[in-house]
Amino acid sequence: MFEDTVTILANERETDAYFRLVVSAPRIAPRVQPGQFAHVRIPPLREALLRRPFSIFQVAGDTFSLLYKTVGKGTEALARMRPGETLSAIGPLGQGFTVPAPGGETPLLVAGGYGMAALYLLAQRSPQRGVVFVGGRRRVDILCEREFAELGWEVRVTTEDGSHGERGLVTQPLVTELRRGTTGRKLFACGPTPMLRAVARIAEEFGVPAEISLDQPMCCGVGVCLTCVVPIRTATGWEYQRTCTEGPVFDARVVLWEVPE
């Protein structure tokens, strides 16, 4: 974990409201594990104090990149920043995905929207290629299909409006695929909470292991403030664990989707 002033190398629109940011971060980039994130301070945000968390999408040498969607003041301010300007980034943070061992499970990735960002490094570093299921509302929500394909992965696209790929939810082709067989397969998912919850249910139903990356609002990002907690099953009951520290990736089986009683 390092805190660095990182310089923007590129910050360009990908599709619609999605942007790709590349920064030079020599101490952070080489240490990133798939599924980890960076906690970013966006200087033009002044009266909004907090950092914003983003999955680390790709790394290349001394640089890493983010894939982000403009949803509010922070991401909008970020989208207006130009190469040469600097940000402060703390990273790599959190527990990422377990990269399959060589000859181990075949990964099935499930992504919704910017969830793709958390899964790219995993796809790249997995010794076995697998299938990535990508869902979104519309065509513009389907990101970096080509880049996953270039890694030799099979990409199955669904959109809710049918404008690209199959019409429907990302979980439909996943279920179809799991019906064909479950042995030696493992799910890795990142996306909106309802999707993650559906994936967890499917994993349980089919008895396949699943790791999911939770998206919880964060404050400190490093485990001190106890903002980002989720109820996690333990041997003796449950406890609140921190998405930023014990997560963001959790074994789907231990995540309690509601606080008990």
Place this chain on the structure above:
Amino acid sequence: MFEDTVTILANERETDAYFRLVVSAPRIAPRVQPGQFAHVRIPPLREALLRRPFSIFQVAGDTFSLLYKTVGKGTEALARMRPGETLSAIGPLGQGFTVPAPGGETPLLVAGGYGMAALYLLAQRSPQRGVVFVGGRRRVDILCEREFAELGWEVRVTTEDGSHGERGLVTQPLVTELRRGTTGRKLFACGPTPMLRAVARIAEEFGVPAEISLDQPMCCGVGVCLTCVVPIRTATGWEYQRTCTEGPVFDARVVLWEVPE
């Protein structure tokens, strides 16, 4: 008085810490009287809420310009803004200088630092040309000497370090000039408070009329908040008057430099 979103046409360094900003403001520019000011909201200032007041330096058709010194976060943020970006400006505000009548008094202008900004329009619109006394700490604090000369005015420069013009305070050549004669002459001054106070004392001593533009921290700029008050002599004693509304230009004789008792 109008509130307008004004577009930056130019924003360039003049000397050292001084910048010249030109904006397009079709409703404000044509109505400016010499010595009036604009109250400017600088959008990149976010957690700093208030507008900043600046004398209107020059007007040309639908545009007006400011001459400002970077002294803090507002002026520094302003200096980073680029042509095409917008500001909000309220103006023209306040009571300006009394432009001499044709054949009336000969104006002697006294300026310290950005005080020059408040005096240019007066020099331009005065039917009689006069002398402008400009003072500053160093050469870089002497602004737009050439522009006053181009109006046909005589410019007498003093700097405290002697790096340009006469060495000393701006009031020295003024006193010398007044010793030569006072009839038909009137002082108009803008600059730091100690300078204005000295000018007021000199005017009294020599029995010449003087108008001075006060520099008081402001908040609303339009007379509602009562931040910018100064003690002003009245027929029956004294009262607090608003620099933004009754001023910034006051007759030197009515300004009380200290609050009575």
Place this chain on the structure above:
Amino acid sequence: MNLSVSLGRLTLPNPVTVASGTFGYGVEYARLLDLNQLGAVVVKGIRLTPVRGNPTPRTVEVASGLINAIGLQGPGVDGFIEKYWPFLKTLRVPVIINIWGTTLEEYAEVARRFDALEGVGALELNVSCPNIKAGGAHFGTDCRLLAEVVAACRRATRLPLITKLSPNVVHIAPYARAAAEAGSDALAIMNSYPAMAIDIETARPRLGNVTGGLTGPCIKPIALKLVWDAYQAVKIPIIGMGGIQSAADAIEFLLAGASAVAVGTANFYEPQTPLQVLAGLRAFLERKGLTDVRQLVGAAQHQLG
């Protein structure tokens, strides 16, 4: 779409008013916006006699806020009636006069004087100004004194009374109840919060008065909580204020239980704020398919049950 709200016996054409002391006597802003579009014009605090106010500096800018110690400079009742009333009485929207005194008797006397003035919409009792030695907050942080001031004014006038509460109390509920029981028609929440700033170069307080009152967006979360608490304590309507600079801010106050809102410090940096808030509020109601602004009032409380 209905936008009008009632503050007891006073009806406002819409819920967006301005905060006393941030809008002068109305006339100053008349050239920048149409005052008749406001829910009400609320003027700067007036006592019986003219007041010079505090030494300068009187305001200082802080993070997302402002500290002020104006010291209630004003022309007194007579000066106000002479200089400002001729203009104010021509307005078609209610004019609310913020009043104060240094004694119970002065409060009552000021109320009596305005009772005699044709056309006043309501009186707002400022018992919560932190910037004057006698009067002000003194009355607002003692429940018994508060009740006495309100009762004294109640006896002195038949005009609607709005009591402007101090935020600087442990719990606002007893104060809200005291004001209501003593005959206040409505509450205004909140006034500025005691605060200060120091110039580190000179080691001197930045305000001539040493301390002042904090206002602006920085206090909004505090103000909202006070409105929330007061709404649970009393049935009389509340005018919510504290840092409102957008329609979203105003809607938060309505949802917390305010029947109307006031824009204060934001006027200083963006005089169009009240009208922008009103336009945004209208658009919000439309988008939500609501036909009456009163459907918002306290809705966040009702929803929690």
Place this chain on the structure above:
Amino acid sequence: MNLSVSLGRLTLPNPVTVASGTFGYGVEYARLLDLNQLGAVVVKGIRLTPVRGNPTPRTVEVASGLINAIGLQGPGVDGFIEKYWPFLKTLRVPVIINIWGTTLEEYAEVARRFDALEGVGALELNVSCPNIKAGGAHFGTDCRLLAEVVAACRRATRLPLITKLSPNVVHIAPYARAAAEAGSDALAIMNSYPAMAIDIETARPRLGNVTGGLTGPCIKPIALKLVWDAYQAVKIPIIGMGGIQSAADAIEFLLAGASAVAVGTANFYEPQTPLQVLAGLRAFLERKGLTDVRQLVGAAQHQLG
């Protein structure tokens, strides 16, 4: 240049500490900064037993601030000693443990437990957390209860006691005096201020706990005034906090009368803040030709006379 300051019987190597609840148990930030450069490490509030804390969302960002309602989640005394003490006791700077309880007896019992632990620098009594139903602010807004809590802890331990006062009172002076008289060695001012925010789309409070406590730069002017007032009321040293994010902010608190400061919310967005504050403070003293940081303490008060 002397930077060390004393909080009664506890000496800090320098006046820059961190605020409880914003620095975890120290270990979390150990990889980002050298904890041994701090004036002290102050840990998150501990009660006797483990605490789950409040439902989420637990924090919400507001203008120049943060509202939190964590609800004092923590491992309890035993969990703390087992999990975090082995690391903390290796630090060369004082470790201050923030403690709380729901009853007088629990406060005293927690104090007694830590009295038995070798190496604790001081105990900070949190009598001012607005985010829990029993305990917390309840003790901090009643002078008599406050005195009882402090006295009970005083009897339970010989460790230096720091009482963390609530800002949510009419005047802080009586609370400051009550704590001092009951045996507190120092005061910490201020805790978070009761506040809330509402999501206008859902008409629901943004915090799981409905209300929370406001912190960050937005409260600095309030905190500074409280330190100013407390300094006039008592002789015991004060740790000032509330919105500090720069050396200039910290210096304001020292000038107002604080002997030490704590960086809180700023850690969340800039973990280097405490060290930046310390470096800036050093540079300021140098520039002003001062040789001892204690020359700043209360200097703005002394100057006014």
